[in-house]
Amino acid sequence: MQQLTRLVGVSALALSSALAMTASASDTSLEARKRWHQAIYQGYQSLETEAEDFSQAASTYCSDPTPDARQAVEQDWLAAFLAWQQVRFVDFGPVEHNNLSWQFQFWPDPKNIVARKAGYLLKSDDQIDKDLIKASGVAVQGFPMTEYLLFDEPLNSGANALPTAKTCRLLTAVAHHIETNSEQLSHQWRSLRDHYLANDQYRDSTIRAGMAALEILEERRLAQPMGLRGTGKRSAYAADAWRSGTSLRTIEATIRGLKQHFLPGLSVLLTEAEQSQLARQIAAQFDEVLDNFPTLHRPIDALLSDDKAFAELQGLYMDVSQLATLVNDQAASTLGVVRGFNSSDGD
Incomplete structure (x- = not known):
């Protein structure tokens, strides 16, 4: 009888702990x-x-x-x-x-x-x-x-x-x-x-939105004009805002927007998941990407046509790729979020 009582007590304690963890996760979300x-x-x-x-x-x-x-x-x-x-x-x-x-x-x-x-x-x-x-x-x-x-x-x-x-x-x-x-x-x-x-479904929807934005930024807004995807040829016309010469300004604005409007909520979730170090890494990588500006506030065709300038663009691309890896692979895996279809990626 004492053993049964002990088992019931252990089960109740486990259930209580599980409910507390669920409530904590819900509050954090x-x-x-x-x-x-x-x-x-x-x-x-x-x-x-x-x-x-x-x-x-x-x-x-x-x-x-x-x-x-x-x-x-x-x-x-x-x-x-x-x-x-x-x-x-x-x-x-x-x-x-x-x-x-x-x-x-x-x-x-x-x-x-x-x-x-x-x-x-x-x-x-x-x-x-x-x-x-x-x-x-x-x-x-x-x-x-x-x-x-x-x-x-x-x-x-x-x-x-x-x-x-x-x-x-x-x-x-x-x-x-x-x-x-x-x-x-x-x-x-x-x-x-x-x-x-x-x-709570908006937790994953918001995370996926940030993931998709980084993927589009890396693959379409940078890699494609740089000739790293698609035809393999450098082409300013594959970038957005090439007519106004502001393609790189728009990339900076997107990164700043993600840092200001997306990162704070993501950091809360990562900290709750005992991944505060990853949250700090991601914040630092946002700053690393932004450190490329304002040097790159130039029309993209000028950056694509000069090898020295193109090297600066490559530096930005590598920084963005690292940021995408931290968010889309490491953070997403930690939070159990799978990349979904995004209707705004131009496909």
Whole structure:
């Protein structure tokens, strides 16, 4: 009888310990999700603010196209685009609705659809307004289209160069569309808070989003233009934002966004899993990647065409690869997260 009592006591103690561990893990997951939701919301608010400034600057420029106004609209375009890069890794939730992420950035674009769509709209007799932009598809609706209008050299040396009236109407209509989508995204993410915090599935969804962003950054945004993947030839046209010469600025913004909006929650989970050393390694590797800037704030074609400069780009690539290994292999394995399909990787 004493032995039975002892066995029951041991079983009860084991069950109690297991329940305590489960409760602790659940509390930690909730804390991570609280940090993620707030950080991402701040990122979306920044995007909303910068997009509003860009839309206003586009309208001001087209109303009074002075050199100063042109410089202002280009600077505000870049600020808004970099704000998008900081939250670009979030591939679930409101940004999935109506292909919103693709509306912000249609990329990759190997067939140069953005330029072809712009050419069609500028030659057509259609009235360019918000309804036409809504109906014209994702290649028209986002930052790559406004980048094309502002920075494409053949366009801006031809008959449709800004501030031509129809080109200005297209610029202001798309900028307004970006502004509207940014407001919608920020509002809907805030409204998602209770559901996000109540559902532990968002733990893995958020981790996978960070993993996918690093994979896309390593394989598509760096390796492919560098000729390390695909054709094996260096090509600036395989990078995003090559027209504005800001491909490397966007990469820096993505890394900063992951550090600010993704790393804090990940570190909470790793620390709870008794992997605080790994959490410190990942934080240090984020800094290692960012140490490549601002030296690499140059157009990517200049980095690809000069071997000395290309060596600097290789250094960045190796740092990003190491970061991806730490997060996508070591951290993911520790937390039991398996890389899933990502609809934003261009496949």
